[in-house]
Amino acid sequence: MTERTILHCDLNSFYASVESIGKPELKKVPMAVCGSPENRHGIILAKNELAKGFGIKTAETVWQAKKKCPELVLVPPHHDRYSEISKAVNAVYLEYTDLVEPFGIDESWLDVGGSRELFGDGVTIANELRERMKREFDLTISVGVSFCKVFAKLGSDLKKPDATSVISRENFKEVAWRLPASDMLFVGKRTAETLLRFNIKTIGDLAAASPEMLEHALGKMGRQICEYARGDDRSPVRRYDEQEEIKSIGNSITFRRDLVGEADLRAGLLRLSDQVAGRLRKHGFKCGSVQVQIRSPEFKNITRQRRLERPTDIGKELYDAALELVRENWSDKAPVRLLGLTGMALEKTDSAAEQISLFSTPDDTLEREKRSKLEQTLDEIRAKFGGDSIGYGSVQASDIFGEERSEEIAPE
Template identity: 55%
Template sequence: MQLTVDTCGEISYNKDMDRTILHCDMDGFYASVELLKYPQLKNHPVAVCGNPENRHGIILAKNAQAKKYGIKTAETVWQAKKKCPKLQLLPPHHHKYKEYSLKINEIYQRFTDMVEPFSIDESWLDVSASLKLFGTGREIADTLRETIKKELELTLSVGVSFNKIFAKMGSDYHKPDGTTVISRDNYKDILWPMNVRSMFFVGAATADKLNKTGIQTIGDLARADRTLLTALLGKQGSMLYEYANGLDSSPVSRYSEREKIKSVGNGTTFRRNLQGMDDIKVAVTALSDIVASRLRKYQMKGFGVKVDIKDPEFKVISRQKQLSAPTNLAEEIFHASIEIIASSWRLRDPIRMLTITAINLCDENESEQLSLFDLEGHARQEQEKIERTIDNIRAKFGDNAINFGRVINNDIGIDLDDNRIE
């Protein structure tokens, strides 16, 4: 790697040389975060799932012990319990996962500013310009694993390679708590014998098409005729040919350049179907409160509100309303949502699930306009003070320290502690 230092002290590298890319993937992230509170369950099979009583009975994450029983993400709780009757079930706390994700990415940024989150528990790092400061790619990966283990008591697996695709596949190769280096010298030995289904971006349907043409392994894919792959799969065929041959050149974005949030929403399936406006107001009050508090956390406002309604037959309608002024106030989101529901839904019909989303977001510091709901001037400022005070109380004493009267002791399954900030 050829490094240079410019007049401003910035380290750069020769782009014609191989990059050193890391893909960092947290091990059983949701389950690992939950087990910090329950260390006595660490060596037991554990899964994180929604509340079956609220019809959220799906496995969201599992630890290594549960994985040994064949338990899979997205299967139902009863299927998982059938495989492992002693499976310990824990509820999700999405705000915790978000908090730990931010802490983890802050640690990554100690080594490079080129950090590109791929999901809440995965990130790519380009450490090409950091090698002389922190050692080889493997050494940086091992240092990251030890740092996160020491500071956060969590483990991760890291793939190290010369491109993003192979780094991603490397992080899956040795789990949990492992480092795998996939280089130009060994990628054919490591990756090519693997089933083509293991290739990044190859789903079940694509794998089936490839299998029918005789392509069973990643090596078969790499040696296939590119023209035939394009005829079979379109542009995806050409892309997969490049990936299998290590030809990916996509860059790692800087953390500061990551895409801005485009919407903020929250939805839930209720313990029982909503019947009538009284039920609807309870649900909309809670959901609007969650959406508004998230907007304030992200320092954003929405110019519009979208409501998705699902009935017991799983039919969904989606309606939205544009506001005359951007908002991050629960009161305004509530009124907009109720107006949408009242104008687009027969109130005698039951509702299984509601989702409320703030759309067309802008920075909260952008110029204020008059509110649609006449919370003008002093009155609107007072409402914002009230809602920010509620934020502060919850931050200090817990999410359920203060709630709206109509939401307390509800029987529809609203649990603010599980749904507060994702």
């Protein structure tokens, strides 16, 4: 088998950099992108290198940030522009290979193994891409070059901004193994905590651990991260035009103990609607109907669905619809083993008709917009700090959460 050549390209401080395009004066001052700059409770979404130097952190409030750096310049976000530029950047990557797999708005993997004849080796292509980003977009990228996706991603984090780092078969033990395990893709905060209980601190420790033991402690993913740490990652880079079309987005939870009573059911549904709404937004969908699945401890299953008044990607609206479905179809005295929530009848957010329902008033629309903004801010915080970094108190305090599954169903 010939060795693959995979690049992971990561746009540096993406939001802040886009806001500074063609504005050299913003590059010379500490600057941050912020949800509502006029409001001291507004949250920092991104910052440039100079702001980083003052210790400004993503997700802290304007008030906290200004305390550290009174002259901090704040600018509001322009999400449409971010996705427009992201598409244009991927179009440049596609000149080198059709194996381009975006990972979020500012990162992509490229498999350039088949492009070497035409464009040169991985490092040559990486350096050329860095030059083009500066020239054509006034942006910088960090590139990791490796033989697999996991180490390519790790590589792009090694040196920033505007740098190329190589993690090869020859050097990965030396370069990657001394790094904290949590630097590796798929090792989130929770996983890292579990690993620490086994005294696994570095990627090298992870590689040396027993895959059986890790599978026992963490499930399938435990074995997988052990293999990844050993350089055994054969996952392919997907073709750009083969990004799967998604038909429905659903999550289900088998609870740590059976749910009994309305408070339990509410906590379960709150978490599910929060997860499903977040995934809808991530993929740019709204759903026109909601389906609820309930499983009893005796494995009796029911599924019920309902059309929504208008398509939504707002967790609160999914939650209200799901709670109604459960109330109508399940006695709150009957125990529940598993709950599932699925958003169906998906429409792309930009085409989802904003139907104003008979009952909606200007106040109602405003309320909805506020709610939508709030949930988008949560997405941004989670994208930075991981899925469990922020959530609802009643969910975080509950003892019911166990195994969770998410599904994205592509058309047959």
